[in-house]
Amino acid sequence: MSALSSEMRTHLHDHGYLAIQSLISPEAVIQLQAIYDRLFTEQAGRGEGNQYDLAGNDSETGAARLPQIMHPAKYAPELLDTALYRVVSDLVVDLLGAGAETRFEHAICKPPNSGAPTPWHQDAAYWDPSNRYRDISVWVPLQEATLENGCMHFVPDSHRLDVLPHQSIGGDPTVHGLELAPGQEQHTLNALACPLPPGGATIHGGYTLHYAPENRSTVPRRALILCGRPADGPTPRKRAMKFPWLEERKTARMQRTQAAESEAD
Numbered sequence: 001m002s003a004l005s006s007e008m009r010t011h012l013h014d015h016g017y018l019a020i021q022s023l024i025s026p027e028a029v030i031q032l033q034a035i036y037d038r039l040f041t042e043q044a045g046r047g048e049g050n051q052y053d054l055a056g057n058d059s060e061t062g063a064a065r066l067p068q069i070m071h072p073a074k075y076a077p078e079l080l081d082t083a084l085y086r087v088v089s090d091l092v093v094d095l096l097g098a099g100a101e102t103r104f105e106h107a108i109c110k111p112p113n114s115g116a117p118t119p120w121h122q123d124a125a126y127w128d129p130s131n132r133y134r135d136i137s138v139w140v141p142l143q144e145a146t147l148e149n150g151c152m153h154f155v156p157d158s159h160r161l162d163v164l165p166h167q168s169i170g171g172d173p174t175v176h177g178l179e180l181a182p183g184q185e186q187h188t189l190n191a192l193a194c195p196l197p198p199g200g201a202t203i204h205g206g207y208t209l210h211y212a213p214e215n216r217s218t219v220p221r222r223a224l225i226l227c228g229r230p231a232d233g234p235t236p237r238k239r240a241m242k243f244p245w246l247e248e249r250k251t252a253r254m255q256r257t258q259a260a261e262s263e264a265d
């Protein structure tokens with residue numbers, strides 16, 4: 001049975017995002033929390049560039065502003081057996097057709113007491129500019145997501161835009177995270193917040209503008225994001241785009257990835 005009603009599917013198609021109040025049970029959230037917290041305590045994947053600071057320069061000494069772990073199931077394979085991973089695996093087939101798969105997942109743990117905002121961006125600004133994508137992201141908070149701790153915000157209908165100009169956060173190419181470039185603010189005027197209970201989720205497409213404010217609460221804001229891709233993958237663009245913000249980027253994370261790869265050679 002589909003987790004989504006026909007109204008929900010229509011909303012996602014028409015507006016580029018969807019909020020779901022209940023995707024998994026509160027008990028399933030608690031199970032995920034324990035695995036998630038262990039991964040961040042261990043800084044799983046740091047040596048190979050899969051754990052890094054999305055919003056800072058990722059130094060080995062200072063506190064991370066917005067720690068992220070790519071491919072968490074690589075470091076905690078038990079995630080693959082959780083209710084969330086099973087439900088999302090069905091959901092991506094439901095939305096993207098037979099053969100669609102969870103292509104990758106990542107975890108963003110926003111520290112308490114002013115963990116950095118995730119600035120306005122489109123996910124496709126991170127991806128290969130020679131392609132168009134139908135990929136979707138399922139964003140799942142592992143506690144309540146509120147205005148105070150950094151719930152998701154979307155611009156309805158922004159999925160109809162192509163990739164807008166972006167830059168590294170703060171214009172600093174040593175920072176991994178991207179933000180909408182200065183002068184593009186008019187695109188975010190109609191934003192809507194999506195607070196969620198534990199076990200809820202949002203879904204958005206690669207072109208949908210989204211943002212999450214800083215965490216002003218006293219506990220971490222944990223989010224796990226699973227990304228689905230259709231079986232036929234992305235489509236080459238008829239006319240290639242250039243994403244100079246990707247070409248300019250030079251981060252500590254990239255250096256760790258390169259060092260780990262050259263060791264493996």
Ligand code: NI
Nearest residue numbers: 121122123210
């Ligand atoms: Ni995003």
